[in-house]
Each structure stands twice: as structure tokens, then as C-alpha cells.
Amino acid sequence: xxxxNEGFVLQTAPHAHGPMSVPRIMHxxxxxxxxxxxxxxxxxxxxxxxxxxxxxxxxxxxEVIIKSIRGQSWRSIxxxxxxxxxxxxxxxxxxxxxxxxVAIGGVVSIAxxxxxxxxxxxxxxxxxxxxxxxxxxxYPVAMTSWTPAREVFSFxxxxxxLATVDSVTGATPLAAxxxxxxxxxxxxxxVGQTAGSIGSTSALVIMIGGIALIAMKIVRWQMxxxxxxxxxxxxxxxxxxxxxxxxxxxxxxxxGGVMFAAFYMISDMVTxxxxxxxxxxxxxxxxxxxxxxxxxxxxxxxxxxAILLMNAVTxxxxxxNNRVYGASA
Numbered sequence: 001x002x003x004x005n006e007g008f009v010l011q012t013a014p015h016a017h018g019p020m021s022v023p024r025i026m027h028x029x030x031x032x033x034x035x036x037x038x039x040x041x042x043x044x045x046x047x048x049x050x051x052x053x054x055x056x057x058x059x060x061x062x063e064v065i066i067k068s069i070r071g072q073s074w075r076s077i078x079x080x081x082x083x084x085x086x087x088x089x090x091x092x093x094x095x096x097x098x099x100x101x102v103a104i105g106g107v108v109s110i111a112x113x114x115x116x117x118x119x120x121x122x123x124x125x126x127x128x129x130x131x132x133x134x135x136x137x138x139y140p141v142a143m144t145s146w147t148p149a150r151e152v153f154s155f156x157x158x159x160x161x162l163a164t165v166d167s168v169t170g171a172t173p174l175a176a177x178x179x180x181x182x183x184x185x186x187x188x189x190x191v192g193q194t195a196g197s198i199g200s201t202s203a204l205v206i207m208i209g210g211i212a213l214i215a216m217k218i219v220r221w222q223m224x225x226x227x228x229x230x231x232x233x234x235x236x237x238x239x240x241x242x243x244x245x246x247x248x249x250x251x252x253x254x255x256g257g258v259m260f261a262a263f264y265m266i267s268d269m270v271t272x273x274x275x276x277x278x279x280x281x282x283x284x285x286x287x288x289x290x291x292x293x294x295x296x297x298x299x300x301x302x303x304x305x306a307i308l309l310m311n312a313v314t315x316x317x318x319x320x321n322n323r324v325y326g327a328s329a
Contacts, residue, residue: 058110232253266282
């Protein structure tokens with residue numbers, strides 16, 4: 001008996017259409033990043049807006065060129081994915097970085113981090129972090145030169161980091177705490193009025209955008225909670241053992257790129273597991289690696305390396321937690 005007689009119509013997958021699409025998701029993420037862009041300009045000056053423009057031009061231009069070489073439509077830049085990569089990439093860079101290095105990193109992010117794998121949905125590693133990792137390896141001095149944030153909010157107490165207004169080599173709160181024993185005020189960390197990467201200093205603004213993405217079910221709360229929870233639990237253990245050597249959990253959560261990573265980096269749908277159990281495993285693994293690198297590695301910040309390493313094992317996590325359609329649990 002034919003399928004037509006049974007009342008079925010056979011078509012190629014997918015058979016169901018949801019309300020969300022790639023462009024909608026990407027543009028929602030871009031909109032949620034606007035407050036971060038604004039705050040970064042307030043803290044580090046209008047120069048960072050120029051860096052955003054350079055990063056966007058480099059990422060979109062690279063994708064257009066590669067698509068044209070492949071004989072594909074350059075209109076793929078309209079889906080918002082290259083714009084997301086550009087914004088995230090610039091936000092994890094030092095404010096003092098040169099526009100040339102931003103352009104180079106943007107090209108690497110798209111060409112090596114995304115298009116070399118075939119384009120959106122096929123990349124293994126987070127493209128923005130690929131660009132940052134390249135710059136960290138090729139230009140270590142430029143990637144570790146920091147400028148203090150402007151005193152935008154008068155109600156925030158004066159900072160206690162090593163950075164001065166005229167210096168571009170001052171320590172971030174995380175580095176100052178680990179290597180110099182100088183702790184930053186929690187309110188400054190929460191608001192973001194500290195030295196650090198362009199868009200990852202303000203935990204407050206990042207959380208507002210991130211919670212909005214969770215509400216829209218673009219970011220999975222299980223991964224955020226497992227990542228932050230693991231960092232808090234592990235750093236809490238070491239802090240209880242030796243509070244004079246190790247910073248407390250709240251300090252670790254508010255400093256560095258933890259909050260930015262929790263809501264905008266580990267939440268990448270392409271490079272992270274697609275099952276709920278897998279997302280929890282990913283979050284715990286990324287949190288564990290972050291703590292190991294922060295406490296015992298040569299870098300005060302370990303989020304970037306932790307996420308890239310977990311990106312590499314995502315296919316294994318997916319295979320371990322993949323159920324065959326129609327099979328019993």
C-alpha cells in the first residue's frame with residue numbers, strides 16, 4: 001500500500017518547524033550585547049568603538065571573500081553569525097590592543113575558526129576564542145597589556161589594583177589577587193569598573209543580557225549553573241583550606257571572564273553538546289579546567305583554554321549521550 005493511500009506525505013528532513021531560526025537567534029544575541037558595548041565604551045573610551053568597527057569589518061569581509069571563492073552566496077553575513085563572532089571576539093581583547101591586531105584576529109576567527117570547517121553549524125571550536133588564542137600565542141605582550149577603567153560611577157569605591165591611569169601594563173583584578181595579593185572591591189567587580197578585557201568586566205550588564213537569553217531559551221541554564229557552580233565549589237574548597245593564598249568563590253565568579261564565558265561563550269550551540277546531560281558535563285568540565293589553570297597554571301585566567309579544550313571533546317560527549325530514535329531509554 002502506498003504512502004499516499006495511508007494519508008502520509010514523505011519529505012526530506014526537517015519535518016517540523018520551530019519559531020526560532022538561526023538569524024533570529026543570532027540577532028537576539030547581538031541585541032543582548034548592545035548594553036555591553038555601551039558599558040565598554042564608558043569604561044575604556046570611544047576608542048573601543050573603533051575596535052568594534054574594525055573587528056566587524058574584518059569578520060564580515062573575510063566571510064564574504066571566502067564565500068565568493070567557494071562560489072557561495074555572500075548573503076550569509078546577513079544571518080548575524082559573523083557579527084556575533086566579531087562582537088564576542090573584540091569583547092575578550094585588551095582595550096589597548098592595536099586595530100591591526102584586531103583585524104588579524106578577526107580574519108583568523110572567521111577563516112580558521114569557522115569557514116575552514118565549512119561554515120556556520122560545522123565548526124568545532126568557538127570562532128571568537130580561536131581568534132583570541134591565536135593573538136595570545138602570536139602577540140603575548142599586546143594581549144597582556146591592560147588599561148584601568150574610567151571612574152564612571154562615583155558611588156563605586158576607589159580601586160585597589162596595581163593599574164594606574166597612565167599605565168597600560170597594570171594587572172587585572174584576577175592577576176593582582178593571585179600574584180600580588182591585592183584584592184579588588186566586589187562592587188567594582190560587579191559593576192565592571194576595573195581593568196580587564198573590553199567587554200567582560202561588568203558582571204551586572206553581562207548577567208542582564210544573559211538572563212534575557214535564558215528566558216528566550218537561547219542559552220541553556222543547565223550549562224550556566226553547572227559551570228558557575230563548579231567554579232564556586234572548587235575555589236570554595238581551596239579558599240576554606242587556605243584563605244590567605246586563594247581568593248574566595250565570589251571573587252573568582254566576578255573577576256576575569258567567568259561571567260562572560262558562562263552566558264556568551266559556553267552557550268554556543270554549535271560547539272557544545274546538544275543534550276541536557278551533555279551540557280552539564282560540558283559545564284562541569286569547563287569549570288574544572290578553569291579552576292585548575294587559574295590556581296595552578298601559569299595564567300591567571302583559564303576560561304579561554306578551558307572552553308577550547310571542552311570544545312574538542314564535545315563530539316565524544318554527544319556520542320556518549322546520544323539516544324537512537326525509537327530506542328528505549
